[in-house]
Amino acid sequence: MDTLLPYALLCFTSLFTITSPFGTMPVFLTMTQSLNEKERKAVITRATLVACGALLLFVLFGQFLLKFIGISTNVFPNLGCIIIFRIGFNNLQARYTPMNLRKEEIKEYAKDVSVTPLGIPLLCGPGAIANAIVLMQEADTLSMKATLVAMIILVYLVTFFILRGAGRLVKVLGETGNNVMMRLMELILMVIAVECFVSGVRPILINILHAR
Numbered sequence: 001m002d003t004l005l006p007y008a009l010l011c012f013t014s015l016f017t018i019t020s021p022f023g024t025m026p027v028f029l030t031m032t033q034s035l036n037e038k039e040r041k042a043v044i045t046r047a048t049l050v051a052c053g054a055l056l057l058f059v060l061f062g063q064f065l066l067k068f069i070g071i072s073t074n075v076f077p078n079l080g081c082i083i084i085f086r087i088g089f090n091n092l093q094a095r096y097t098p099m100n101l102r103k104e105e106i107k108e109y110a111k112d113v114s115v116t117p118l119g120i121p122l123l124c125g126p127g128a129i130a131n132a133i134v135l136m137q138e139a140d141t142l143s144m145k146a147t148l149v150a151m152i153i154l155v156y157l158v159t160f161f162i163l164r165g166a167g168r169l170v171k172v173l174g175e176t177g178n179n180v181m182m183r184l185m186e187l188i189l190m191v192i193a194v195e196c197f198v199s200g201v202r203p204i205l206i207n208i209l210h211a212r
Contacts, residue, residue, distance in 0.1 A: 007144055011135055011151035018127045019051075021159040025166040027122065031113050043114040044163045050119030052156040055132055059148065062133040085190055123159060 032040045132152065139145045162169065 004143060004147060007139070008147045008151055011148050012155060014131055014135070015128065015152060015155045016158065018125075018131050019123055019155055019159060021123070021162040022169075024118070024122050024159075025163065025170060028118060028163055029166055029170065031118070041164065043118070044160055046114035047118040047123060048156045048160045048163075050115050051123035051128075051159075052153060054120055054124045055128055055152055055156075056149065058129045059132045059136050059152065062129070063136065085194065089190060123156070 028044075032043055035043065132148070135148050136145065139148055
């Protein structure tokens with residue numbers, strides 16, 4: 001229990017930060033500006049279900065895939081941490097640019113945007129997949145693996161409610177508040193990536209020392 005709670009907190013914070021529902025809000029509102037509330041809810045439901053299902057598939061079968069294609073389980077976590085750090089750094093430096101979409105295009109592809117780009121890759125992109133596989137690598141017990149699965153479901157459940165209230169949240173936070181929150185989340189993500197990288201390098205160095 002002493003290790004389970006910190007691990008659950010690590011899973012939730014890292015996955016929630018890299019999923020970045022607050023960062024997805026402006027894109028979601030732009031894409032669905034011509035839809036009514038019922039249609040928006042349907043889009044959100046499909047997007048979160050697709051993203052959650054895809055990430056769970058990679059978590060459950062990602063290690064088998066790595067072994068099948070011959071990638072070392074010690075190397076991939078470090079590569080994943082580099083990807084996560086770069087995503088956090090790029091997002092920390094970037095500024096949001098509104099999307100220029102015509103209303104008829106949004107209406108026509110309303111069902112499609114829930115799968116892509118909202119579900120994949122916005123809510124479940126390479127960074128989230130790499131992070132989830134790294135976390136699964138660190139799960140030594142069955143209870144930790146179950147905790148990771150539970151945290152993934154919780155993250156997308158919270159994401160669903162955040163996107164449901166996106167219109168109200170944007171009004172309350174304002175552009176400045178939303179930008180500040182996004183920057184803080186990306187900074188936390190970079191710190192987590194560095195910590196995971198250090199943990200991933202340790203077994204490699206131990207193997208090198210034992211080989212000598």
